[in-house]
Amino acid sequence: MNFNIPWESFIGGALLGLSAAVLMLFSGKVAGISGVxxxxxxxxxxDSSWRxxxxxxxxxSFVVVAPFGxxxxxISHTNIIVMxxxxxxxxxxxxxxxxxxxxxxxxxLGRFSKRSIYATSTFMASAMIVVFLRKxxxxx
Numbered sequence: 001m002n003f004n005i006p007w008e009s010f011i012g013g014a015l016l017g018l019s020a021a022v023l024m025l026f027s028g029k030v031a032g033i034s035g036v037x038x039x040x041x042x043x044x045x046x047d048s049s050w051r052x053x054x055x056x057x058x059x060x061s062f063v064v065v066a067p068f069g070x071x072x073x074x075i076s077h078t079n080i081i082v083m084x085x086x087x088x089x090x091x092x093x094x095x096x097x098x099x100x101x102x103x104x105x106x107x108x109l110g111r112f113s114k115r116s117i118y119a120t121s122t123f124m125a126s127a128m129i130v131v132f133l134r135k136x137x138x139x140x
Contacts, residue, residue: 008070020106023054032103033058034094097122 020031029050036051062072075083094100097119099108105123108116 011070016102017106019057020102021110023050024107024110030103030107032099032107034091034100035103038095 023029023031027050031054036054039047040051040055062070090100097104098115099119101120101123104113104116104119109120
């Protein structure tokens with residue numbers, strides 16, 4: 001059995017955790033992306049600038065890491081309708097679970113939040129079931 005370390009994922013996860021920790025330490029803000037976007041859709045006084053800066057940083061981050069050999073995943077063979085449907089389901093699930101995977105998984109677990117432990121356990125169990133079904137039956 002051959003095991004390769006997915007360095008891009010490892011470094012990306014470390015940078016995501018670092019950015020969430022820095023945002024929490026220096027401003028007390030939570031870096032869950034559904035909360036960041038949700039706050040832009042229902043803006044409160046003096047609360048939009050950091051959210052816009054956070055989203056712009058996410059959008060242009062690939063420019064910073066591209067010289068190091070990292071690239072965006074190739075999605076040219078992916079059905080755009082399935083992608084949009086998946087995005088809508090993720091958004092619905094985030095609203096239903098009061099947060100997304102990054103908010104619960106990174107920030108919530110770091111704060112020992114019971115709700116985040118349950119939510120992250122549900123995310124992980126669902127992902128394992130989907131991977132198992134996909135491996136057993138092919139494309140879902």
